[in-house]
Amino acid sequence: MTQNGEGQEALGAAPQVLTFGAPAVGEVLAERYRLEEHVNNDSLGRQLWRGADVVLRRPVAVVLRYPGGDSASEMLSAAVASSRIVHPHLVGVYDAIDESERAYVVREWVDGSSLRDLVSDGPLDPDRAATIACAVADAVAAIHGTGMAHGNIHPGTVLIAADGRVVLADARADEATTTEADLRAIGAILYCALTGYWPHAEAGPTSVPDAIRDSGGNLAAPRQVRGGVPSPLDELTMDLLNPALPVPSADVLVGELGRFEQTSGHPLFMGEDSGFHGFDSAAVAAAAPRPTNRKIVVGIAGLIVIALAGVLGATKVLTGRGDPVPQGGGGKASASAGARSGPITDLKLSADQVRILDDVKGNHNELDTDVKKTVDGDPTTVWRTDQYQGDPNFGTLKSGMGLLFDLGSEKHVVSVKVQLATPGATMELRASSAPPSDTGTYASVTTEGNALKINGADFTLVGEVKQDAGTTVVLPGPPDSPVRYLAIWITKLPPLGGGKYQVGVQDVAVSVQ
Incomplete structure (x- = not known):
């Protein structure tokens, strides 16, 4: 269901999945992890399997790639780093094994759906959108607290369990990302949840529809796409997407988003599901439909599009590239009377x-x-x-x-x-x-x-x-x-x-x- 990895690496056709020596259903890896179902493949050529830990008797997800060795070092490094951070909004990583001819990561299996799946049925209520973004920010705060970054935050890596728990998955190790990029990506997650659109063009057949823009390429604010979005939440979203404005730290962002969190008592996720599939199969999934029947007013006066300067520091990170952060966050509509303004x-x-x-x-x-x-x-x-x-x-x-x-x-x-x-x-x-x-x-x-x-x-x-x-x-x-x-x-x-x-x-x- 989820679509981990459909980002910059997926700008063309997905790479061929190497299957030489591929395992079969029932095979037990490392004398412990039994493979029960090959779910799908991601855009990086990794296989996702649903499995079972025969020692602890619990379901697991197994992310497997061929070959192992140096070519799998990024995946394994990210897994090892992730396993050291225990947080209720981060998917648990149990094991990372390199067998030379293949490598695999064993992680928590979560029943539920991804944000990508949820918004395919339409945008979420503002309080639910804020609750999801707040949970992601909380997870990111834990990661940033270790001096690292996640680097792969997009609708396919934000998972909402059937019991309402929100978790962030699929960190990647690459020195080319920054903590600021994570925070901008949280703004993109919030935008996606509020509008059903992703504020950056995605390649691939399972991508979220691209956001609405005016003739100058300026991004339409959530309140221009749909009704009912509180003005302060709209402004916060656009501020996070605007590279001309500084971003707050992740823990400060948790506090800001907490003002809008869900209070209705309704679950974040409803309906039947067989579990997170980790990746959507690009070969079989249809493109998500663009939301229709919306009255959209586009034409934002005074928007300034500023390209995001890619000043990449030597920050030690957990992950690499995922869905890229939008470079055209643009400005925002003038604040309503009485709304908060100014920096945090x-x-x-x-x-x-x-x-x-x-x-x-x-x-x-x-x-x-x-x-x-x-x-x-x-x-x-x-x-x-x-x-x-x-x-x-x-x-x-x-x-x-x-x-x-x-x-x-x-x-x-x-x-x-x-x-x-x-x-x-x-x-x-x-x-x-x-x-x-x-x-x-x-x-x-x-x-x-x-x-x-x-x-x-x-x-x-x-x-x-x-x-x-x-x-x-x-x-x-x-x-x-x-x-x-x-x-x-x-x-x-x-x-x-x-x-x-x-x-x-x-x-x-x-x-x-």
Whole structure:
């Protein structure tokens, strides 16, 4: 179903698949992986098989190519690098084996569909499109956090499982890509999900239809292609595709997209499916139909098409070329009244802008002098709570602890990034423009149901509670109005071992627009 690899390499006919010594159904590779079905081939001549791990008794996908050796080094290097990153939005890679005459990668088999398949039936609702793009950005943030890039983000490598999980697949190792290219590609994914078009001409019979452009070649914005797209989401999409504008980091982008995420409760993927096929067979798949019956207004005044300067750094990367990022993102329509504008920046916070939050039942003596370490920009310094025994919920002694930030004035908060010393905490973001009364280093918290007050001021929950979070937590900011006060409220502590629990906060960064 998915179409991994249909990108720059597929500008002509797909290369012939080498089948000398090709395996047969039932063959067991490496005395472990039984091949059960040859699904299809990709544009690079790789075979995709559905298989089974006979040791762990789980389904797997096997990507196999002939020959092995040096010609397979890119595929194997990408697989090895990918296997080191465990993330809920990345396809798991289990094994990479070179047998000289052939090489193969064994990865997670996921039941569901690709974004390419989904948009063939028409564009997605804006909240679903944002949810998918946000998940991709979250996966990319994990990759970029290792100093590498993905390099192959397109509708065939974005997979939506039957249970709604979004995963990114098929990283490739090549030094010719950049982290910026990944971020531009996320904008292209968002554009594709919103419109059903890909903002770059794709070759191959299974390509997504090319985007609509005016006579000057300028890309039509999503709001010009279909109705119902929120203006801020439309602008974010076009900004990401515009090479004249800088791109935010992946974790900041997660926070920005989180403002538009799905809240309807409907699944991202519905219907029957036999599983991700990894690649679409170019030999049998028909071209995806261009969406019809749309009233399209094209003719964007003042668009400037700027070619993307291919300044390729020596960034160490996971992958190589996939569907290329569009070079004609163009400008955007003028912002609607009241919409956010301007660049996204990190707000510089000082020690006097942060206070410790403690439950009214707490003793208010937990390392108050260390709170400045959460905003010193040094991830090696840590503010820690006391250690609690027997229960991760603060030993059942109180409802939680946290940090209160005074931004100095009301600001549009895009995201709050929290760096923790250990994974496993549960936290939430609260916001208010009402000033809590000043009681020094500490501020007292009272809770009742979902309500939370800080020194008497009501603080509203923003987004969803992050449960069992990793060491890097990105909390989306309030989507509608500016706020002055932010509260990070922690209700569950990570385990230390020996029945003890404690959280350590290394750094907090607030991005504003």
